[in-house]
Every structure is written in C-alpha cells, then in structure tokens.
Amino acid sequence: MTTRADLDAERTRMRDPELAAAYAECKAIHRRYDPSFYAGCLMLPPVKRPYIDSLYAHARVLDQIVDEQTGSDAAAKEASLDERVAAYVLAVETGDSPDPVLKAAAHTASTWDIPIEYFHAFSDAMRSDLTVTDYATYDDLLAYMHGAGALLGLQLVPVLEPLDPSASERSIALGYALQLTNILRDVDEDLDRGRVYLPQEDLEKFGVTRADLEARTMTDGIRALLKFETGRARAYYADAHAALTLLHPSSRECVGTAMTLYAGILDSLERADYQVFGVRHGFSKAKALRIAAPAYLRARRSWR
Known part of the structure; x- marks a missing residue:
C-alpha cells in the first residue's frame, strides 16, 4: 500500500x-x-x-x-x-x-x-x-462496459485511496455510468464507425431498428429509447455518488466533480429532447468553470 x-x-x-x-x-x-x-x-x-x-x-x-x-x-x-x-x-x-x-x-x-x-x-x-458492431442484449453490453469503463475505474481506485474495500466494487457503477453516458452522447459518431452500442433487445422494445438510427431522423421510438437508457445511466450515477464517502477526503471532490460534469451531458441531452443527431452534448466551458471553481476551493481544504 x-x-x-x-x-x-x-x-x-x-x-x-x-x-x-x-x-x-x-x-x-x-x-x-x-x-x-x-x-x-x-x-x-x-x-x-x-x-x-x-x-x-x-x-x-x-x-x-x-x-x-x-x-x-x-x-x-x-x-x-x-x-x-x-x-x-x-x-x-x-x-x-x-x-x-x-x-x-x-x-x-x-x-x-x-x-x-x-x-x-x-x-x-x-x-x-x-469486430463487434452491435449487442443483442443489455447483459452483452454490460460485459463490454465492464472492460471498457469499469476496469478503468478499478485502475483509478488505488490512487483515490479507498477507505473501505467495497469502494472498488462501487467504482464499477461509476465506470458503467461514464461509459453509458459516452454511448448516448456518441450515437451519431458511432454510426459513422458502423457501430450501434444500444442493445438490440432495447431497440425492439421501443420499435426502433438499426435502419431507423442510420436514417438519423428523430422519431418517438428513438426518443423513448434514449430516455430509457438515460434513466439507466442516472441510476448508476446515484449508486456511485453514494460511495463517495468510501474514498479518502482528498479524492471526493475529484470524483464528485467529474460525475457532475459527465452527468451534465445527460442534462444537455434531456434539454434537447434527446436529439443526438448532429449535436454534441455537454457543458459550455463557462458553466463547467462555475461548477469546478467552488469544488476546487473545497478540495484544497481537504488536502491539509
């Protein structure tokens, strides 16, 4: 250690x-x-x-x-x-x-x-x-997100100094939250690469086809699908936020601010009524600074 x-x-x-x-x-x-x-x-x-x-x-x-x-x-x-x-x-x-x-x-x-x-x-x-261009089920997507998101979170945990061993397990929720947020933000960009990360079973649930997404025209079905996946991401953020106290005090503002800024991508998506085609969602630099500045002052106090 x-x-x-x-x-x-x-x-x-x-x-x-x-x-x-x-x-x-x-x-x-x-x-x-x-x-x-x-x-x-x-x-x-x-x-x-x-x-x-x-x-x-x-x-x-x-x-x-x-x-x-x-x-x-x-x-x-x-x-x-x-x-x-x-x-x-x-x-x-x-x-x-x-x-x-x-x-x-x-x-x-x-x-x-x-x-x-x-x-x-x-x-x-x-x-x-x-080689993988789509996912049949949400469990299939979770397996991918575990490697692409959660494992990166597990790499970071030692540096953040967990106060309890369960912090590593809870960091997995943060990895899922960030990865799913990226997937929602990048639907348009991923289509350009021939990939659809949103699970086929979820597309079918809302009457959406891959061709519908590739047409890049917003429909009620696509909107409902994105709203559903956003709800999943929000649940992961809530789970991860509840684990902040498991980290050393000097790490809490770091993780909390990163979560706030990333969740802001979901805020932007919701304000745009889930329009993901031709739009890049997130905070403006000015708004991000308004969030980060007071957090930085709080963080400095925790370094002592």
Missing part, C-alpha cells in the same frame, strides 16, 4: 527529467481529449494528478488505435493493439519505456500496485470494437 512517505519519495523522483516529461505528455493528452474528467482531477492533491493523467492517456492511446488509426483494416489495428499491449507489459517488467505514455503508466502501476490484469481486460474490450 502506498503511504504518505512513499508519495513524498515519489515527489522527489518526479523531478527526474525523463519521468517528468513522460507525465507531462500524459497530462497534455488528458487535457485535450477529456476536459470534463481532467477538470475533475484538478481537485486531487497535485502529487496525485500525474498518476490519473497517465492512466487516462494509456487508455486513450489504445482507444485511438481502434477508432482513429486511419487507412488500416481490422487486422492491422489488432496487430497495433497487440504490439502496444506487449510494450506495456515490457514497460511494467523493466520499469521503463522509450514511449512516454507507457513509461508513465508503468510507473503509476508500480507505485500503486495496480494489477496488470486490469489493463489486459481493458485492452480486450478495445479489441472487441474491431
């Missing part, structure tokens, strides 16, 4: 130019691609933020291989993914890597004793995106 003395030692080690540069690269990736989560992480004591940056950046690079590597077929992307995973395993074993994101992520895993199995399970979920 990482102690305060360990963190003080790590603060000294972070002065190593190569390690500092590696974490700086992760911070830039985190800030660029997920400003809501990044803003939430500013509530953490400064010594902990780099670790969260590295875990996010590592996950983001794997996601980019699957979704943004242009000019590559599924086999080429899978080969790139396997190569990346092997490089991460080597980085963990040797404690170093020429790749800055891998260097920082491996250092974080070592510092906080994060099981390597969590990283493998996450990469397996990313790999499924290369």
